[in-house]
């Protein structure tokens with residue numbers, strides 16, 4: 063492990079074990095994400111993807127293991143302070159505030175005091191990147207279409223000037239054309255230099271946009287590798303890409 | 308009934324709705340942020356009444372000034388109560404039996420504290436303007452009711468402003484709707500809950516002072532208003548401030564107009580009946596009617 067690699071590493075998760083009450087669902091998971099990369103986690107229902115990502119955001123306490131982000135140990139840091147490291151989760155199911163407007167939702171993304179001064183500047187940047195959000199800015203989030211909601215949720219994460227943007231099932235429940243749109247949005251954000259960690263059941267698209275991938279099954283990392291290699295592997299082809307030889 | 312009588316009743320109901328809304332928003336904000344039904348709200352309404360009364364009786368401080376002073380004083384009382392008791396309640400997305408019992412117990416303690424200090428005699432705040440009536444054409448406005456209405460509307464307006472124009476307000480509204488999303492963007496849930504509880508108690512104290520300008524009171528004052536507040540926030544859909552205003556208006560109209568058909572002694576039954584009706588017909592409150600169409604996918 064050279065020093066250069068360490069500097070380049072944005073996120074390192076070591077031996078993570080997570081549980082709901084007494085039921086353990088994640089067993090010794092290791093993840094590494096380097097700066098500027100897009101990394102995907104794929105896996106079936108109930109594999110523990112969401113649980114892992116929630117733990118990264120501090121929403122679930124870590125039972126064992128460590129989370130190192132941007133050179134700092136954040137394992138036991140409360141959720142509301144993690145956004146100060148520019149570690150942002152766009153949660154599964156979007157979790158927007160339905161009765162607040164699009165603009166209010168976006169602005170809340172900059173709630174953390176160090177971010178407030180630049181809130182309006184960042185808001186305008188999001189409107190430039192995603193003009194559709196600007197058109198809807200005064201509308202209550204609960205009235206948006208699924209695709210627009212996902213866009214708003216990603217925008218809210220983007221308001222915190224993320225070093226790492228964690229996206230949990232960004233295309234869940236969306237029509238194919240909207241899935242395409244959301245992945246375009248992800249590419250655009252990646253092109254801005256934001257590192258992305260993405261969890262999805264849709265393995266095809268998730269591996270296409272990523273450089274590196276993890277396959278999670280039953281709470282463990284079953285397979286990992288450069289995404290082209292993963293896509294070529296028999297296991298992934300059979301179980302996730304629907305290819306039967 | 309003549310048109311003038313009708314108008315007088317509508318105005319009476321409107322004036323009543325103001326103070327009803329003021330006494331309910333405190334419970335709404337506490338419920339919204341913490342999912343705690345603050346049964347002790349009645350105790351703080353009562354303390355607010357005595358607070359304003361004592362300031363007037365001992366120091367001749369105008370009751371209206373007393374109400375203004377009640378805000379900061381009860382805010383800090385609320386912070387203290389949160390620090391000593393409320394933060395120990397395990398957090399939950401739903402009201403728990405623990406929190407209900409704790410707050411019911413707190414109400415009993417406050418009530419008996421009231422008996423200890425002030426005995427069980429009825430008190431009332433009588434000022435020169437208590438009996439003053441403004442007459443505009445055929446319509447009469449009891450001055451004190453106008454004043455109470457104005458104070459109630461001003462305080463609710465101030466709260467709305469805070470909720471919509473400040474970061475703290477954004478955090479409160481965010482926690483009311485989705486607390487995990489709040490934590491993700493950096494909202495400190497415990498700190499926000501503590502301040503929100505303080506604000507809730509501040510409104511209880513001030514509303515108690517306003518009620519004391521209208522009605523006589525004793526240490527068990529607050530119980531019947533707790534029931535009313537309960538009806539109002541159930542009608543209002545538990546966590547919507549616009550709903551609270553509408554709920555308050557519905558209850559005030561029902562109570563005011565009931566005197567046409569029911570003896571006054573049956574008035575408390577109105578609130579009970581509305582509560583049952585609301586729970587059966589509109590479990591999500593009036594606000595649920597329009598929220599239903601805008602549910603998140």
Ligand SMILES: Nc1ncnc2c1ncn2[C@@H]1O[C@H](COP(=O)(O)OP(=O)(O)OP(=O)(O)O)[C@@H](O)[C@H]1O
Nearest residue numbers: 082087105106107108109110111112113114154263
């Ligand atoms: N709040 C909870 N309480 C108890 N168990 C839970 C809870 N949430 C998830 N689980 C369990 O934890 C395991 C992992 O769930 P998780 O949501 O992390 O999977 P996932 O990989 O994100 O699945 P999906 O692709 O369906 O989103 C599952 O067995 C699930 O039943």
Ligand SMILES: [Mg+2]
Nearest residue numbers: 111112154231
């Ligand atoms: Mg999931």
